[in-house]
Amino acid sequence: MAQVEKFQYDNEIVRKFIIASVLFGIIGMVVGLLLALQFVWPELNFGIPYTTFGRIRPLHTNAVIFAFVGNGIYMGVYYSLPRLLKTPMWSKLLSNIHFWGWQLIILSAAVTLPLGITSAHEYAELEWPIDIAIALVWVVFGLNMFMTIIKRREQHMYVAIWFYIATWVTVTMLHIFNNIEVPVSLWKSYPVAAGVQDALIQWWYGHNAVAFFLTTPYLGLMYYFMPKAANRPVYSYKLSIIHFWALIFIYIWAGPHHLLYTSLPDWAQSLGTVFSVMLIAPSWGGMLNGLLTLRGAWDRVREDPVLKFLVVAITAYGMATFEGPMLSVKSVNAISHYTDWTIGHVHIGALGWNGFMTFGIMYWLIPRMYRTKLYSTSLANTHFWIGTLGILIYAIPLYWAGWTQALMWKQFTPDGFLKYANFLETVTQLKWFYAARAVGGLMFLSGVFIMVYNLIKTAASGAFLAYEDAEAPAREVYVKHKGDHWHKLIERKPVQFLLVSLVMVMIGGMVQIFPMILIDSNVPKIESVTPYTPLELEGRDIYIREGCLGCHSQMVRPFRSETERYGEYSKSGEYIYDRPFLWGSKRTGPDLHREGRGNKQSKSDAWHYNHMLVPQTVSPGSIMPSYPWLIDHELNTSRTADKIKVLKLLGTPYPDGYEAIAVEDLKKQAAQIAKNMKADGAGVEDDKLETREIVALVAYLQRLGTDIRPQKAADATTSGN
Amino acid sequence: MFKYIIEKAGDVNWMGISAMVTFFAIFIIASVVIIRRNPDYINKMSNMPLDDGTQPINNQETAYSHEK
Numbered sequence: 001m002a003q004v005e006k007f008q009y010d011n012e013i014v015r016k017f018i019i020a021s022v023l024f025g026i027i028g029m030v031v032g033l034l035l036a037l038q039f040v041w042p043e044l045n046f047g048i049p050y051t052t053f054g055r056i057r058p059l060h061t062n063a064v065i066f067a068f069v070g071n072g073i074y075m076g077v078y079y080s081l082p083r084l085l086k087t088p089m090w091s092k093l094l095s096n097i098h099f100w101g102w103q104l105i106i107l108s109a110a111v112t113l114p115l116g117i118t119s120a121h122e123y124a125e126l127e128w129p130i131d132i133a134i135a136l137v138w139v140v141f142g143l144n145m146f147m148t149i150i151k152r153r154e155q156h157m158y159v160a161i162w163f164y165i166a167t168w169v170t171v172t173m174l175h176i177f178n179n180i181e182v183p184v185s186l187w188k189s190y191p192v193a194a195g196v197q198d199a200l201i202q203w204w205y206g207h208n209a210v211a212f213f214l215t216t217p218y219l220g221l222m223y224y225f226m227p228k229a230a231n232r233p234v235y236s237y238k239l240s241i242i243h244f245w246a247l248i249f250i251y252i253w254a255g256p257h258h259l260l261y262t263s264l265p266d267w268a269q270s271l272g273t274v275f276s277v278m279l280i281a282p283s284w285g286g287m288l289n290g291l292l293t294l295r296g297a298w299d300r301v302r303e304d305p306v307l308k309f310l311v312v313a314i315t316a317y318g319m320a321t322f323e324g325p326m327l328s329v330k331s332v333n334a335i336s337h338y339t340d341w342t343i344g345h346v347h348i349g350a351l352g353w354n355g356f357m358t359f360g361i362m363y364w365l366i367p368r369m370y371r372t373k374l375y376s377t378s379l380a381n382t383h384f385w386i387g388t389l390g391i392l393i394y395a396i397p398l399y400w401a402g403w404t405q406a407l408m409w410k411q412f413t414p415d416g417f418l419k420y421a422n423f424l425e426t427v428t429q430l431k432w433f434y435a436a437r438a439v440g441g442l443m444f445l446s447g448v449f450i451m452v453y454n455l456i457k458t459a460a461s462g463a464f465l466a467y468e469d470a471e472a473p474a475r476e477v478y479v480k481h482k483g484d485h486w487h488k489l490i491e492r493k494p495v496q497f498l499l500v501s502l503v504m505v506m507i508g509g510m511v512q513i514f515p516m517i518l519i520d521s522n523v524p525k526i527e528s529v530t531p532y533t534p535l536e537l538e539g540r541d542i543y544i545r546e547g548c549l550g551c552h553s554q555m556v557r558p559f560r561s562e563t564e565r566y567g568e569y570s571k572s573g574e575y576i577y578d579r580p581f582l583w584g585s586k587r588t589g590p591d592l593h594r595e596g597r598g599n600k601q602s603k604s605d606a607w608h609y610n611h612m613l614v615p616q617t618v619s620p621g622s623i624m625p626s627y628p629w630l631i632d633h634e635l636n637t638s639r640t641a642d643k644i645k646v647l648k649l650l651g652t653p654y655p656d657g658y659e660a661i662a663v664e665d666l667k668k669q670a671a672q673i674a675k676n677m678k679a680d681g682a683g684v685e686d687d688k689l690e691t692r693e694i695v696a697l698v699a700y701l702q703r704l705g706t707d708i709r710p711q712k713a714a715d716a717t718t719s720g721n
Numbered sequence: 722m723f724k725y726i727i728e729k730a731g732d733v734n735w736m737g738i739s740a741m742v743t744f745f746a747i748f749i750i751a752s753v754v755i756i757r758r759n760p761d762y763i764n765k766m767s768n769m770p771l772d773d774g775t776q777p778i779n780n781q782e783t784a785y786s787h788e789k
Contacts, residue, residue: 009775083773158769227770237767238755245751249744274741470774511740 002474008467011369013095014079021071028063029445039434045625050114054547058125059113067106072358076221085152086472094144101137116545117187131179149494153472159240163220166501170212178205195575204255211251229306235292246282252508257328261557263572276328283321290314305380309360316352338587341402344395351391372462379454387447394440401433410561423590428621526573529707534666539700553584554593567594596706606680608698630694
């Protein structure tokens with residue numbers, strides 16, 4: 001028997017991450033509530049850009065994913081990892097650099113996103129300097145984690161640690177590949193991949209941000225904290241091994257289910273569907289393993305609020321991971337995609353799985369770290385019930401809204417016409433659902449405030465134990481025994497484990513992404529598709545800045561109900577110059593891919609001017625916010641030449657030396673559009689209308705989806721509609 | 722180089738099929754190996770979270786297994 005060694009666990013860093021998680025969680029949820037209220041009262045953007053839906057929607061998602069859940073992950077890892085390995089974290093300095101670095105990244109996101117600085121990749125909106133900072137801080141975390149594992153006193157790594165390792169290695173891979181971009185300036189870049197290829201890489205990332213940031217680390221936490229809270233080991237350790245390998249191998253393939261019925265080639269869509277359905281098996285294996293850990297102790301769930309939160313969290317995980325594969329079946333996806341159903345689905349995961357798991361762990365940790373009892377069990381129970389009801393009141397109206405929306409979009413009259421040809425009818429129908437959703441969100445948030453009060457009172461009644469004494473024998477030199485098999489060997493070797501995990505998660509990405517990028521036939525070229533003009537390009541960047549893709553898709557799916565409403569379905573060849581792609585994932589407003597001049601749903605330049613100024617003047621009952629600053633702000637053309645240069649570098653076929661005359665071209669086109677607007681009575685009092693941002697945005701909107709009928713579009717431009 | 726190889730392959734469906742076959746092979750082999758594992762080892766691993774080298778909060782925190 002080796003000599004027993006004494007050491008200490010650092011609770012201080014765990015407490016810091018708890019405070020950060022709660023603080024940023026509240027901010028993220030308050031922003032979410034504001035967004036929910038803007039669906040009912042669009043004027044709650046207060047007429048300013050920084051609080052308008054398109055800009056603060058990514059603030060909400062980033063705050064909740066990376067600040068609330070991110071800090072929640074670190075809270076759990078910094079508590080459980082040293083205890084499972086019987087050694088302190090390797091470096092206190094690195095722990096603190098990780099903590100402060102991550103908080104600085106969150107603060108930079110909180111500043112840049114409302115300013116409209118975004119790369120438009122969902123859940124990866126932050127621009128390139130922040131991407132680099134994320135990579136550095138993530139490496140600091142990884143280094144600290146791996147050195148701790150290497151210095152461990154336990155011979156073998158418990159399954160929770162496997163989930164932490166898989167999280168680290170996969171997020172590293174996803175973050176790098178989804179952020180390969182060429183900078184135009186400090187706060188603007190264009191991705192290397194374009195159109196359908198950019199879309200595939202983004203949703204390979206986007207889906208796996210859910211998988212490897214919101215799921216696998218939390219499964220690791222489940223495998224540690226559920227046994228702790230229940231005071232019994234996990235139901236089946238064998239099942240947890242199968243759960244782990246099956247989950248990480250399959251999850252990475254599921255990304256294309258976000259792109260069903262789009263221009264993505266069928267083979268990639270099918271892979272996404274098949275692997276998504278397969279995901280039910282490992283996901284439910286994990287859920288059952290978590291719940292059955294309580295076998296023989298279910299009576300304790302009645303009394304212990306920690307177990308209540310964990311049980312509902314794991315149940316929500318089970319529900320969301322059953323619903324997800326169902327939504328990936330093409331016939332279901334044809335109904336659900338772009339509707340509020342998806343928003344309801346993700347919030348079962350976010351509020352139920354991540355939220356309740358985080359709260360349960362916090363209720364368990366704080367009394368232990370303060371060596372006291374929870375201040376009030378009844379307040380914790382109140383939080384549990386108000387939170388649970390909040391989730392239901394949030395999600396059920398959105399499911400209902402989603403089905404209503406989809407049915408209205410697809411409804412034809414007996415004569416064969418769209419019954420709700422005006423998209424707005426399908427929006428105004430949903431207002432009450434949106435109001436109910438806001439009530440559900442408010443209830444959930446109220447529960448968090450109750451928890452904060454309860455935990456502060458708990459802390460006040462105890463004494464914080466910053467460093468907890470522990471002892472364990474030193475790790476013995478391992479002697480290989482006959483019969484040791486491969487898995488036992490990699491469980492002792494973290495680097496090999498990391499490499500095997502990396503290979504497992506790379507297979508799916510490689511099989512889907514390599515052929516998409518390397519085989520030309522996957523993106524059939526269309527002769528008439530040309531690059532954006534400088535003015536359209538600037539307008540497109542305004543569209544990105546304002547986050548228009550948060551409410552409008554640019555992808556007409558090949559359904560009769562969509563081609564009737566919008567026009568010809570979208571082809572992958574139409575997007576080859578789209579950096580980044582802007583297909584969107586939600587239709588609060590109509591699809592815009594055929595919005596351009598001369599298309600079925602096109603409007604005049606003046607209509608767009610008035611619509612952006614006060615949407616309700618041309619669309620009574622609309623819930624779109626107003627964008628008065630677009631009317632006043634002058635278009636910044638100081639970077640236009642640089643943008644053209646970067647796009648040329650990436651393969652957009654602008655003529656040689658075009659960057660030198662791009663601004664000149666821009667002004668000519670702007671003058672024509674300003675003339676069109678004034679001819680129809682819009683902006684007549686503005687002497688400098690042709691210099692305004694609105695002109696660039698309208699140029700872009702009028703270009704959308706016109707490439708496949710270029711002659712008509714050109715005619716319309718010169719004739720002023 | 723890679724482009725040449727993939728283009729020569731003609732149809733990419735084989736890649737998806739081979740990945741699924743790989744998955745099922747690994748899944749089945751792993752399941753068989755894991756099911757035949759030493760129960761003492763499984764028991765020790767599954768009790769790991771309950772033994773972190775600190776003083777137990779109360780005397781109920783003792784080892785227990787579902788998988789005997």
